[in-house]
Amino acid sequence: MDRQSAEKRVHELHELLNQYNYEYHVLDKPSVPDSEYDQLLRELIELEDQFPELRTADSPSQRVGGTILDAFEKVEHRSQMLSLGNAFNEQDLRDFDRRVRQAVGDDFSYVCELKIDGLAVSLRYENGAFVQGATRGDGSIGEDITANLKTIRSIPLKIKEPLSFEVRGEAFMPKRSFEALNKVKEEKGEEPFANPRNAAAGSLRQLDPKIAASRNLDIFLYALADIGDTGIDSHSEGLNRLDHLGFKTNPERKRCADIEEVLQYVESWTERRPDLSYDIDGIVIKVDSLDQQKALGTTAKSPRWAIAFKFPAEEVVTILKHIELSVGRTGVVTPTAILDPVRVAGTTVQRASLHNEDLIREKDIKIGDHVVIKKAGDIIPEVVNVLEDQRTGEEKEFSMPTHCPECESELVRLEGEVALRCINPKCPAQIREGLIHFVSRNAMNIDGLGEKVISQLFREQLIVDVADLYKLERDQLLQLERMGEKSVDNLLQAIEASKSNSLEKLLFGLGIRHVGAKAAKTLAQEFDSMDKLMSVSKEELTNINEIGEKMGDAIVAYFENDEVKELVEELKEAGVNMVYKGPKPVSASEADSYFAGKTIVLTGKIEQLSRNEAKEKIEMLGGKVTGSVSKKTDLVIAGEDAGSKLKKANELDIEVWDEDKLMEELNR
Structure with missing residues (x-):
């Protein structure tokens, strides 16, 4: 590659890696698997090695982490939390071993540890007491998540000796906790977490520690950050010391005499990883001697004495038997591949996301195709590509329907959107999904009314809109499958309690297009009651900073609908609260306080x-x-x-x- 081409590619890689890094480290919603990110980063490093003048201070190759969120206080780490260089195959590990030998000779050993797929954290202890916990952040500055880390029971709040130091570890969500959490989320009609790492990160970034406490997180500690005068001279001895002090370390670690033993350890755990009760995404290999670690030193972003072997994303081949369509709450029709059941990354997979018609066309997917699917931690795997050479000629083209699969109304594609949408407000699928949204935690928060119960009530025609929820009777519910007296009584109590929710909960639950939870609260605070809101003009709405043209149009159109007016009246008659109950912000011009306008x-x-x-x-x-x-x-x-x-x-x-x-x- 010539310099001009290299410069163009380096620029492209900067943009891609910065975007993926932001999605992964800041949003906790990665759009690509780790293996793809790692490959792009490796390509960038190789180009920068070939053309050193293209290596800049802001290159992703020079970074440790990502931008810090402002939701928590920032914490400066006493010593930098470096990231590790990556190895993807045996040769990469042998090259690492060669570099170590060149630097320190042949008299050394390694420690191998499982690379936990979680969130790196630093814990600070003063005189034996846990005083502060932080995320890695950008390696130098992280976020103070002390209150949430205290909810992890395997973190000692006080250790056996009055020591002052930092200890590093990986907080994670065990598979069992992850499955239980997603089951609850699905029953409540909420979007499940993509993988345990995202679930752990999301839990530790909750502002309410009670939420983190309910998630059953765990941790493995893997290093003392400041050894001090403890007399410890090796990494393995440091881990043993942590055990002695009452910390939880991973028992599957192994001290290896040479690279051959390291390779055996890697091979063993590549096969055994599905048997673990938690997710791992690789193996960490470290030089054991602390003096030799010091002699080897670090680069700008990673230690020369350690490396992470990354497991490749597992890809398998299966047959795409059918494409199933589902209609969401907003009317979007989404295709999903139904597959011959196949084992991927320890679980049996029968479905894979196809997203939209454009993706199906782009990948030339046909019903009956042999397809490669990949599951890099996602709940619903994706179709990577089609094996065209295995086609028999019996495969069938797939076309998105022109009419809704649920109500037969004509589908439309709105300007600027890829998705096809059903715009019939009486579409059964949309009504069902709308009911699930109405009872969800951020809306009316009716415990016991998960997706399965809502679907059952809808199927039995006991409910056709949200007002019907408030007309349910005890005898009706007792006739339903798996509904005993206690669960029915609890459900009716929860429905009754929801009547007293503040107005913003109801507004969000109604599912007005473009109106999220924050906008619902703004509307409730501004207009106080449902009656006032239903009579406001678009101009009055868009005079509010948070309300734009699209949202204003959607709100006015929603409340002009006669069926909506009837629904609101039914809810009023049922006793559902229609006024805002929360604190109302005082405008800067009206507030008689020092804080006004500041x-x-x-x-x-x-x-x-x-x-x-x-x-x-x-x-x-x-x-x-x-x-x-x-x-x-x-x-x-x-x-x-x-x-x-x-x-x-x-x-x-x-x-x-x-x-x-x-x-x-x-x-x-």
């Missing part, structure tokens, strides 16, 4: 209020609470252990209050 940042530990309570009270008094300090910030409220945000506030000469001053102003 931008405020909270940092550090606030003892007398939770972070959410403080934010809510400030916003009620006309203030705006943001997550980062800038020139636009008017005030920083600094609790105990305030870090980089306080430092920046001082640098920018921004007014700073302590917690006592905050409470004094709030209690005026």
Whole structure:
């Protein structure tokens, strides 16, 4: 490749890797499997080695992690949390071994450990007590998730000796916990997590520690970050020391005398990984001696004394027997491949996502094809490609229908959309999915009304719209399969309790197009009651900052519908609350407080209020609470252990209050 071509490709790889890195590390929603990301990164590194002048300071090859979220306080790690270089085959491991030998000679050994597929964290202990836990973040600065880490029972809150140090580990969700969590989410009509890693990361980034506590997370600790005067001189000895102190380490580690033993360990666990009760995505190999680790040193992004062997994404071949269509709550018709059952990554797979008609055309997928499917941790695998050389001529072309598979209404493709959509408001599939959405946690939150129960009620024609939920009778429910007296009583109590929800819950549950949970709350706060909202104009709606043209049109059109008006009346008659019950923010012009119209940042530990309570009270008094300090910030409220945000506030000469001053102003 000439330099011009290389420069163009390096630019392309920068864009791809930065996007994938953002999706994985910030959004926790990777769009590509690790193996594809790793391959692209390897290609970039090889090009930069060939053309060193193309290596820039902002290259993805020079990074450790990703951008930090502002939802939690930032924490500076005492020593950098480096990422590991990757090996993909035996030769890569032998090359690593050769480089180690060249640097330290032949007298050394390795420690091999399972590479847990979770979230890397750092735990800080002071005088034997757990005082702070953080994510890796970008390697230098992470997020303070102490409260959530405390909910992991295998993390000791106090260790056996009064030591002060940092210890590193991998928090993860066991397979059993993951399956139980997704079962609950599916029963409630919520989107399941894609894989245990995403579930663990999502759990530890919850602002409410109770949610993290309910997820049954676990952890394996894998390193002491600062050895100090402990007398430890090897990695394996450090792990044994962690065991002694009461930490949970992975018992499957092994000390290997040479690279041949390492290869045997890798081969063994490549075969045995499905038998584990948690997910692993590779093997970590480390030089055992700490002195030799120090001699080997690190590059800008990874240690020279360690490497991660990455398991390849498993691909299997099966036959695509049929393409099934489903209609979602918004009317989108989605195709799914029905496959000959096949074993992939430890589970039996019978379905694979096809997303939309354009993807089917692009990959030339036909019914009866032999297809390659890949499952890189996803619940529903994807079709990678078709084996055209195995076609017999009996395969059938697939075309998306012109009419809805549920109600026979004509399908439409709205401008700017790939998907085909049914726009019949009486479509049974949309009604059923709408009912499932209505009872979900973020909407009316009716426990006991999961997807299966809703489908059963709909099938038995006991409900045809959300108002019918409030007309269900005990005798009707007792006739249903698997509905005993206790479960029926609990369900009826939950339905009754939902009547008292604040207006925003109802608005979100109704499924108005473009109106999410946040917009529903804004509407409820602004207009106070359903009656007022139903009579507002588009102009009144779009005068609100958060409401745009599309949303304004959707809201007006929704409430102009006669069937919607009838539905609202039925809900009123059933006793469903139609007014906003939460705190109403005071506008900057009306608020008679110091906070009116000001931008405020909270940092550090606030003892007398939770972070959410403080934010809510400030916003009620006309203030705006943001997550980062800038020139636009008017005030920083600094609790105990305030870090980089306080430092920046001082640098920018921004007014700073302590917690006592905050409470004094709030209690005026």
